[in-house]
Amino acid sequence: MARKVDQSALKVNQGFIIGLLILAFILDAVWLVAFVAVVMLVGTAVPKLALFKIMYLHLLKPAGIIKPDVITDNPEPHRFAQGFGGVVVALSVLVLLAGFPLAGWALAALVVILAALNLFLGFCAGCFVYYQLNRFGIPGFTHSPINTTTN
Numbered sequence: 001m002a003r004k005v006d007q008s009a010l011k012v013n014q015g016f017i018i019g020l021l022i023l024a025f026i027l028d029a030v031w032l033v034a035f036v037a038v039v040m041l042v043g044t045a046v047p048k049l050a051l052f053k054i055m056y057l058h059l060l061k062p063a064g065i066i067k068p069d070v071i072t073d074n075p076e077p078h079r080f081a082q083g084f085g086g087v088v089v090a091l092s093v094l095v096l097l098a099g100f101p102l103a104g105w106a107l108a109a110l111v112v113i114l115a116a117l118n119l120f121l122g123f124c125a126g127c128f129v130y131y132q133l134n135r136f137g138i139p140g141f142t143h144s145p146i147n148t149t150t151n
Contacts, residue, residue, distance in 0.1 A: 002072045002146075003072065003073065003074055003075065003146070004070050004071065004072060004073070005070070005071060005072075005073035005074070005075050005078065006068050006069060006070045007069040007070070007071055007073075008056065008061070008066050008067065008068050008069045009053045009056045009057070009068075010078055010118070011066075011069075011119055012052055012053070012055065012056040012060060012066060013043075013050070013052040013053060013056075013082070014115040014116075014118055014119040015119060016036075016039075016052040016055075017036060017040065017052070017085070017111065017112070017115045018112050018115050018116055018119065020032060020035070020036050021033065021036055021089070021108050021109075021111060021112050022112060024036070024108070025105055025108065025109075030093060030096045030097060030104075033089060033092055033093050033096065033104075033108055034090075034093045036089055037086055037089040037090040037092070037093055039051045039052065040082055040083070040085055040086030040089060041083065041086040041087070041090065043082060043086075044079050044082045044083035044086055045083075047075075047079065072146055073146060074143040074145075074146060076130065076142075076143050077124065077126065077127035077130035077131060077143065078124065078126075078127060080126055080127070080129070080130040080141075081118075081124050081125070081126020081127055081129075081130070082126070084126050084129070085111045085114065085115065085126065088107055088110060088111050089107070089108060089111050091107055092104045092105070092107035092108040092111070095107060114126070130143075131144070131145050
């Protein structure tokens with residue numbers, strides 16, 4: 001059975017992460033970094049509560065602002081990528097609160113760069129890591145890449 005993932009929902013999520021973390025840096029707002037971390041981690045743990053996806057599904061998509069882009073794909077690597085990013089953003093908050101702004105903002109910037117890489121170039125670094133862990137037989141990484149080419 002083919003599994004589907006709406007790439008538009010992923011892109012909206014990445015756009016919010018990028019935009020809010022850049023705004024947090026400009027405003028020097030650690031609380032906003034913490035908000036992004038919570039949204040990412042909650043959305044990973046309970047996908048139905050993913051705030052940025054909810055905004056896409058209930059506001060942007062119905063209004064016709066963003067059209068769906070549903071493809072055959074595994075959702076697990078994308079959740080792994082978001083969860084890992086959420087952990088890095090949470091670490092950013094802790095480092096910022098500990099008084100190490102350069103290191104804290106560098107961690108947030110790493111997430112911005114990786115999200116932008118996915119948003120603008122279509123390369124999901126977290127998905128790549130997930131599939132490598134699957135390839136090496138690491139428990140919990142049960143899904144292989146879907147072959148979408150036809151012969």
